[in-house]
Amino acid sequence: MTGCKYDIVVVTGPTASGKTSFAALLASAIGGEIISADSRQVYRRMNIGTGKDYADYIVSNKKIPFHLVDIVEPGYKYNVYEYQCDFLKVYRELKERNIMPVVCGGSGMYLDSIISGYKLIKVPLNKSLRESLADKSLAELAEILSSYKNLHNITDIDTPKRAMRAIEIEEYYLHEGSDLDEFPEIIPLVLGIKFDRDKRRERISKRLESRLNSGLVEEVKALMDSGISPDDLIYYGLEYKFITMYLLGKITYDEMKRKLETSIHQFAKRQMTWFRGMERRGIKIHWIDGNLNNRQKLESALKLINRGYE
Numbered sequence: 001m002t003g004c005k006y007d008i009v010v011v012t013g014p015t016a017s018g019k020t021s022f023a024a025l026l027a028s029a030i031g032g033e034i035i036s037a038d039s040r041q042v043y044r045r046m047n048i049g050t051g052k053d054y055a056d057y058i059v060s061n062k063k064i065p066f067h068l069v070d071i072v073e074p075g076y077k078y079n080v081y082e083y084q085c086d087f088l089k090v091y092r093e094l095k096e097r098n099i100m101p102v103v104c105g106g107s108g109m110y111l112d113s114i115i116s117g118y119k120l121i122k123v124p125l126n127k128s129l130r131e132s133l134a135d136k137s138l139a140e141l142a143e144i145l146s147s148y149k150n151l152h153n154i155t156d157i158d159t160p161k162r163a164m165r166a167i168e169i170e171e172y173y174l175h176e177g178s179d180l181d182e183f184p185e186i187i188p189l190v191l192g193i194k195f196d197r198d199k200r201r202e203r204i205s206k207r208l209e210s211r212l213n214s215g216l217v218e219e220v221k222a223l224m225d226s227g228i229s230p231d232d233l234i235y236y237g238l239e240y241k242f243i244t245m246y247l248l249g250k251i252t253y254d255e256m257k258r259k260l261e262t263s264i265h266q267f268a269k270r271q272m273t274w275f276r277g278m279e280r281r282g283i284k285i286h287w288i289d290g291n292l293n294n295r296q297k298l299e300s301a302l303k304l305i306n307r308g309y310e
Contacts, residue, residue: 004308006189008091009301010103012037012111012275013193014268016203017290020056022193023104024066025294026301028059030100034066035090037105037114040236042078044070045223048216049239051207074223075232080113081122084183087114091186103188108274115190115283117183123172133164141167148174161235189308190283191301192275195290204264212257217243238263 009032011023020034027034034057036042040050057064067090072078094101105111112118133141141163148170195203220243223233233244239260246256279285286304288297 004100004305005187006100006305006308007095007186008035008101008103008114008188009305010037010111010115010188010190011193012104012106012190012285013290014195014200014271014275015051015106015264016200016207016268017106017193017195018294019104019106019193020051020053022294022297023102024057024059024064025298027064027100027102028062029298029302030102030305032100032102033094034064035087035094035101035103036066036068037083037103037107037110038069039078039083039107039110041069041105042071042083043074043076043236044072045226046074046219046236046240048211048214048219049236049243051211074226074228074236077235079123080109080118081120083110084113084118084120088184106271108271108278112274112278114183114186115188115278116281117185120183123169126168126171129168129171130164133167136160138163145170159235159237159241161231162237188283189304190285191304192285192287193290193297194287199291200268201265204268205261208257208261208264211239217246220244221247238267 009026009030011019011026013019023034026032038050040046041052043050046052052069057066068083068086071086091101103111103114133144136144138160141160145163145166148167216239220233220240223240224230224244224247230244230248233240235241242251242256242260242263245251246253251259275285286300288300292300
């Protein structure tokens with residue numbers, strides 16, 4: 001797409017907003033390829049719980065190429081630094097072929113890391129810091145994290161382990177930030193798919209029911225049976241956290257379903273909070289009504305893309 005002022009088109013929105021099918025339709029229309037911005041879809045064999053629907057990438061019987069999905073094994077702790085590095089490899093390769101990258105996902109930190117250009121940062125483990133935090137409750141860890149001027153991961157403190165890692169990252173930023181490599185400037189057109197609160201909640205509840213009926217519990221059990229530790233599965237949060245707790249006998253099935261549904265609703269709310277934070281920092285998100293059909297959404301998106309040539 002030579003001549004367009006935008007380097008990438010981003011399709012984002014809260015969970016269960018139908019981002020992937022729309023992003024694939026858009027990529028098909030502009031000859032683009034999709035780069036995922038989903039922090040859990042990087043893991044192989046974590047399909048139902050992370051919402052991988054490979055059929056979404058098929059438009060008019062043609063498979064739209066997608067990247068950064070199924071790239072690491074479960075149990076590994078993939079991080080934002082690795083995402084930035086992997087993203088840049090794919091981004092540069094697509095640009096060499098004159099292909100417009102369509103970035104699709106709702107992981108706010110991953111999106112923000114490429115849109116706002118977080119410095120490239122590979123944070124080492126801080127053993128002494130971790131030892132000092134080991135006896136803290138999740139609430140105490142969250143309070144410590146909130147004391148930093150620039151929160152790195154406020155949307156992702158589901159477990160003490162995650163919260164400690166976030167604090168570790170902030171400490172590294174605080175003391176080593178001036179020595180980090182700059183991320184290249186990328187000019188995005190950011191599209192957001194948005195539903196009102198009630199409709200969003202309805203879609204989340206229906207999708208959870210569908211996933212449970214499609215073998216979500218069996219997927220988590222298979223991961224455990226393959227040797228993935230319960231702690232690692234709980235680390236991934238949401239579906240993997242609560243179903244693991246159910247499989248371990250810590251909660252009943254009904255408790256699992258109720259707690260999981262509540263947590264997904266809370267997660268979607270945090271996603272919207274993150275997006276509003278991006279907007280406050282000057283990132284323009286062009287919100288598209290989720291109730292429109294995909295063709296109507298496509299018309300809205302193409303109008304915005306075409307302005308990039310003016």
